[in-house]
Amino acid sequence: MSIAAAVLVTEKKTVTDEYHGVKVVDEYRWLEETGSPAVKAWTDAQNEFSRAWLDGRAERAGIKAKLSALYAKDTPSHGGLVSRAGQIFALKFQPPKQQRLLVTLASAHDLASERVVLDPNELEPKGQVAMDWFVPSPDGKLIAVCLSEHGTEDGTLHFFRTETGERLPDRIARVQYPTGGGSAAWTPDSSGIFYTRYPHQGERQEADLNFFQQIYFHKLGTPAGSDEYSAGRDFPRIAEIELETSDDGRWLLATVANGDGGEFAHHICEAKGGGAWRQLTRHEDGVKEVVFSHDGTALFLRSVKDALRGKVLRMSATGVLGDAVMVVPQSDAVIEGITPTAHFLLIADMLGGPSRVRQFTLDGKDERILPLTEASGVGGMLEAEGRILFRQTSFVAPSAWMSYDPASGVLKKTALYNTSPVDFSDIEAVREFAVSKDGTRVPVNILRRKGMKLDGSNPALLYAYGGYGHCMRPVFDFEKRLWFDRGGIYVVANIRGGGEYGEEWHLAGNLTRKQNVFDDFAACAQHLITRGYTRPEKLAVEGRSNGGLLMGAFLTQHPGLARAVVAHVGLYDMLRVELDPNGAFNVTEFGTVKDAEHFRALYAYSPFHNVKDGTMYPAVFFLAGETDGRVNPAHSRKMTARLQAATSSEHPILVRLSSSSGHGMGTALTEKIAQQADVFAFLFDQLGMSER
Numbered sequence: 001m002s003i004a005a006a007v008l009v010t011e012k013k014t015v016t017d018e019y020h021g022v023k024v025v026d027e028y029r030w031l032e033e034t035g036s037p038a039v040k041a042w043t044d045a046q047n048e049f050s051r052a053w054l055d056g057r058a059e060r061a062g063i064k065a066k067l068s069a070l071y072a073k074d075t076p077s078h079g080g081l082v083s084r085a086g087q088i089f090a091l092k093f094q095p096p097k098q099q100r101l102l103v104t105l106a107s108a109h110d111l112a113s114e115r116v117v118l119d120p121n122e123l124e125p126k127g128q129v130a131m132d133w134f135v136p137s138p139d140g141k142l143i144a145v146c147l148s149e150h151g152t153e154d155g156t157l158h159f160f161r162t163e164t165g166e167r168l169p170d171r172i173a174r175v176q177y178p179t180g181g182g183s184a185a186w187t188p189d190s191s192g193i194f195y196t197r198y199p200h201q202g203e204r205q206e207a208d209l210n211f212f213q214q215i216y217f218h219k220l221g222t223p224a225g226s227d228e229y230s231a232g233r234d235f236p237r238i239a240e241i242e243l244e245t246s247d248d249g250r251w252l253l254a255t256v257a258n259g260d261g262g263e264f265a266h267h268i269c270e271a272k273g274g275g276a277w278r279q280l281t282r283h284e285d286g287v288k289e290v291v292f293s294h295d296g297t298a299l300f301l302r303s304v305k306d307a308l309r310g311k312v313l314r315m316s317a318t319g320v321l322g323d324a325v326m327v328v329p330q331s332d333a334v335i336e337g338i339t340p341t342a343h344f345l346l347i348a349d350m351l352g353g354p355s356r357v358r359q360f361t362l363d364g365k366d367e368r369i370l371p372l373t374e375a376s377g378v379g380g381m382l383e384a385e386g387r388i389l390f391r392q393t394s395f396v397a398p399s400a401w402m403s404y405d406p407a408s409g410v411l412k413k414t415a416l417y418n419t420s421p422v423d424f425s426d427i428e429a430v431r432e433f434a435v436s437k438d439g440t441r442v443p444v445n446i447l448r449r450k451g452m453k454l455d456g457s458n459p460a461l462l463y464a465y466g467g468y469g470h471c472m473r474p475v476f477d478f479e480k481r482l483w484f485d486r487g488g489i490y491v492v493a494n495i496r497g498g499g500e501y502g503e504e505w506h507l508a509g510n511l512t513r514k515q516n517v518f519d520d521f522a523a524c525a526q527h528l529i530t531r532g533y534t535r536p537e538k539l540a541v542e543g544r545s546n547g548g549l550l551m552g553a554f555l556t557q558h559p560g561l562a563r564a565v566v567a568h569v570g571l572y573d574m575l576r577v578e579l580d581p582n583g584a585f586n587v588t589e590f591g592t593v594k595d596a597e598h599f600r601a602l603y604a605y606s607p608f609h610n611v612k613d614g615t616m617y618p619a620v621f622f623l624a625g626e627t628d629g630r631v632n633p634a635h636s637r638k639m640t641a642r643l644q645a646a647t648s649s650e651h652p653i654l655v656r657l658s659s660s661s662g663h664g665m666g667t668a669l670t671e672k673i674a675q676q677a678d679v680f681a682f683l684f685d686q687l688g689m690s691e692r
Contacts, residue, residue, distance in 0.1 A: 008049055010042065010641035017575070020596045024575060024609065031637040032576070034626075039637070043626075043657050046640065050654040057681040063482065064677035070478055071095040071673065073421035078103075078401065079391070080133075083384035085140030089117075090416075091131065098127025098668040102134055102145065104162060108389055108401055108414040117165050118145060127668025128660065132176050133183070136162070137190035138249050142220075144184050144193055146176045151662030152627045153178040157195060159220065172224045174198040178629030178663065179582045180213045180240040180257075188249025188272050192219040194230060196241045210581040210629075211237045215254060231267065231277045238585045245271055246296035251317055253290060258283045261588025262469050262506060266290045268317070281321055292317070293362075294342045294383075300327075302335055309502035310335030312347065312364070327364030334502040336471070339381045339388060344406040346388055348378050350471055352443050352501055353431070353494045357381075357390070359406055370404060370411060373397075375429060377473035389414065395429040395447055395474045395492075422481040426450055429474070434493070434527035437519040440508075443494040444524050445474070446533065449484060454532035459687040460489040460539050462525055462562075466517040467546035468589055469499035469506035482680055486689035489533055495520035497546075511591045512601040518553040525554075525561050537563050540683050544568040545631060545663065552607025552639060555618060564619045564651075564686040566679055569631045569663050572639035574606035575599075580632045608635075611642045619651035619686045623675060625661035633657060654682070 012027040033039050054060055076094040083089075088108055091100040099120040106113035120129045132146040132155045141162055146155035155176030159168040175195050176182030184195040197216045199209050214232030218224060231254065232239065240257040252271040257264050263283040269275045281287040286305035293300065293314075301313040301324060312328035312335065315321065328335070333349035333356055340346075340362065349356040355378035357370040372378070377393040380401075388404040400417030404410070428450050433441040452458065461483065465472055472492050480490050494500040497509025497517040509517040525541065528534050539562040543551040548570015555565045575593050577583040591598030603609060611617075620643060624636035640655040647653060656678060661667040667675075683689070 008046065008644055010645065012645075019575065019593050019599050019603070022599075022603070024603070026573075028638045028641045031641060032632070032634040034632075034634060042637070042641075046637075046655050047657055050656050053652060053654060054656075054678050054681055057685050059684060060677060060681035063680045063684075064673060066482060067479060067673045067677055067680075068096075070421045070481070071669065074478065075398075075419050077399070077418050078416045079380065081108075081380055081382055081384070081389060081401070082134075082136055083382055083389075084136040084138065087140055088384055089134065089136045089140075089143065091134075095669060097121050098125075098670065099130050099666070102131060102143065104140075107385060108403060108416050111415045117143060117162055118160055120147065123147075124149070127670065130666030132666070135184045135186065135193075137186045138188055138245070139190045142168075142186075142190055144186070144195075146182055146184075148176065148666060150627045150660060151625055151664075151666045153629055153662060153665055155182055157184060157193075168220065170218070170220055170224070172197075172218055172227070174200060177210050177581075179210045179585055180238070181242075182213075183241055183243040185243035185245045185252055185271070186249075188245075192217060194218075194243055194252060194271070196243065197227075208237070211584070213239050213241050215241060215243070231269075238587070240585070244292075246292040246317070247294060248296040250296050251292065253292070255290065259585040259588040260468055261510065261586075262288070262503070263588065264288055285321060287321075289338065291338045291340060293340050300338045300340055300345070302338055304503045308504040308507075309333065312338060312345070314362075327362075328360060334499060336499075337381055339383060341383050341388065341406055346381065346404075346406065348381055348390075350473070350500055350502075353445060353471070353473060353492075355379075355473060357404075368409070375431070375474060377475065379473070393473065393475050395445065395476065396424045396427050398476050398478075418476075420476070420478050422478045424476075424481070427484060432527065432531070434520070434523040436496075436516070436523040438516070440496065440516075440520065442496070442520045442524060443500070444527055445492045445494070446528075447480070447484075447490040447492075448533075449487075452489070456529070456532050456535040456538075458487060458489050458534050458538060459683075459689050460491060460528050460534035461683065462491045462493060462521075462528065462539065462541045463547070464493040464495050464521050464524070464543060464550060465545075465547040466495040466497035466509055466521065466550055468497070468510075469503065470546075471499045479676060485691055486684060487692055488687075488689060489528075491524070491528060491533075493521060493524040495524065510589050512597055514590065514601060515605055517550060518557060518605060521550055521554055522558050522561065525558070529561075536561055538687055540564040540566065540687060542566040542568075542679075543570070545570065548572075548631070549574070549607065553605050553610075555620060556607050556610040556612075557605075559615050559617050562618050564621070564683055566621045566623070566682065567636075568623045569625060569628055569633075570622070570635060570639075571631055572606070572635045573608040574602040575609065577635075582630045583632070608639055608642055611639075611646045613646045614648045615646060616649040617643055617647040617651065617653070618649070619682070620653050621679065621682045622655040623679075624655070624657050625663060625667075626657055626659045627662040630663040651686070 015029040078090040102118040148155040157172040215230040238259040242255040266280040269277040289302040307330035313324035315324035337348040359368040381390040398418035548567040551567035624633040
């Protein structure tokens with residue numbers, strides 16, 4: 001045990017479980033007892049120790065001050081754009097405001113037309129009330145907004161008048177929870193709303209209250225208790241439902257995910273008059289997305305059936321899947337999204353990390369590639385103002401909402417763009433490829449100072465995710481200026497488990513193939529060392545959520561390959577994950593201990609179970625939120641205790657357990673800044689980084 005860890009000794013209480021004939025010992029099961037006096041005392045002691053260590057870094061206060069100053073200079077940014085009735089609705093992030101605002105604009109080219117509909121900061125000045133999502137009515141006069149508190153994502157639906165911001169008396173509880181999320185969609189006449197609902201107390205046993213999401217209907221002005229059931233009794237226990245209506249309001253579509261593993265079914269009904277639901281696709285059909293045509297008469301489907309990078313099908317809204325015809329075949333790129341207009345079809349592609357946008361006629365002819373900036377990312381595509389709007393991102397330039405006219409081919413920047421409080425003109429992004437254990441080439445995106453010498457002396461921070469088919473696209477982060485100013489290199493790896501190369505890339509890193517994810521990441525770390533970017537003593541790694549699991553696996557499998565590890569809201573005891581409410585939703589991604597083959601794979605890489613006593617582990621900093629409904633903070637508690645007891649190095653093992661945040665969604669700005677200041681203070685100290 002190290003000197004640093006010796007001051008914190010966690011009591012051991014042995015529990016033994018047996019899985020498929022294998023006995024597994026857990027000495028820290030008691031740390032799962034959230035809310036118990038013993039766990040609270042442990043948490044307080046750990047937080048006190050970590051706080052003293054972090055505040056003891058001479059530069060920590062200065063780092064926080066610099067971050068606060070940068071955010072104060074940052075320009076407002078807009079996200080989640082929705083077009084309704086000739087106006088644009090958006091979430092606006094405007095530091096130093098703690099939470100995003102809900103605003104409307106007459107045009108994306110006219111900032112002067114912006115009006116605030118809802119400011120959650122006025123509801124709770126410390127930033128503890130957040131908007132999970134919002135849905136404007138078809139006529140644009142009303143907005144349904146899901147609000148939750150303290151980062152819990154446990155949301156209640158509220159209603160506001162767009163023109164005045166007046167809150168209507170209607171309130172609908174239990175529409176949103178971190179397990180399956182939540183959604184809503186209006187009727188054509190804006191008089192009522194379909195919404196997702198979790199069981200109320202007494203409707204199901206306690207263990208099932210955050211499962212069995214269903215669809216209900218609420219007519220404005222009536223008691224929520226009299227709302228009508230619409231659909232979902234035959235959906236999976238781990239259903240995650242997204243609701244959407246066609247532009248003409250006739251059709252209501254329900255996309256039903258089978259947990260988080262990437263399988264979807266689709267159901268449709270007429271939104272007016274309570275028509276019967278009809279199933280369009282099943283989970284095994286491989287349809288990832290269904291989009292209404294501009295006039296609502298047809299459906300465009302993104303399918304991976306016999307086309308793992310995706311193809312686009314078209315069918316009648318009243319037809320069946322067997323009648324669908326292919327309009328855009330599989331290509332070298334991964335199809336990520338479909339946006340139809342009256343005359344054109346826009347396809348957002350993923351090229352292993354960077355994005356591409358293609359334009360076709362509605363029958364898939366006359367392909368045209370939009371002239372995007374090289375190595376940029378594209379997101380949030382929608383039709384508005386007779387144009388296509390999308391957010392363009394880059395590693396080295398702030399994001400901007402772009403406007404594209406498919407008829408003329410004119411592409412231009414809107415008024416919704418960011419300027420940076422810092423200059424990145426000395427930074428370049430280069431793309432290289434590491435070679436994984438099985439020979440797979442893995443993209444590595446390296447942000448470095450121009451002209452940097454590759455002599456192994458540079459501090460480097462390697463980040464990745466590797467799960468759920470999630471893509472790591474180029475994103476600008478002005479906070480990294482503090483990293484670059486100390487000679488640091490920042491690296492983003494597009495490892496397997498993600499969707500950068502399609503469903504095949506995803507499936508190569510899930511279930512019993514999850515070890516490929518960890519091998520890819522280790523190969524990327526080794527690549528940086530072999531190429532002379534850095535060396536193990538100067539290398540740090542960072543990940544969040546599923547990426548936190550990645551950090552745990554990396555540090556237990558390769559304890560000498562990096563000097564410091566930062567793991568946010570991670571999973572570490574992979575044999576206990578599925579016992580948490582949200583963990584059950586992850587079974588389709590990770591597997592289940594009930595299956596012998598899955599168990600063997602999980603046990604082989606589970607970070608908590610692969611910590612070895614007497615090992616010289618790197619410095620580790622765990623961060624978790626006490627209100628996290630996606631990943632149980634007990635994972636961070638148990639992994640911290642196990643590492644503190646096992647490590648033979650002098651490097652600190654710290655944990656930061658925040659009582660005012662959850663998984664990260666809805667976290668107040670001041671808490672975000674405080675967390676990042678702690679991360680930088682930890683990394684600068686461990687890698688010996690000083691300003692140049």
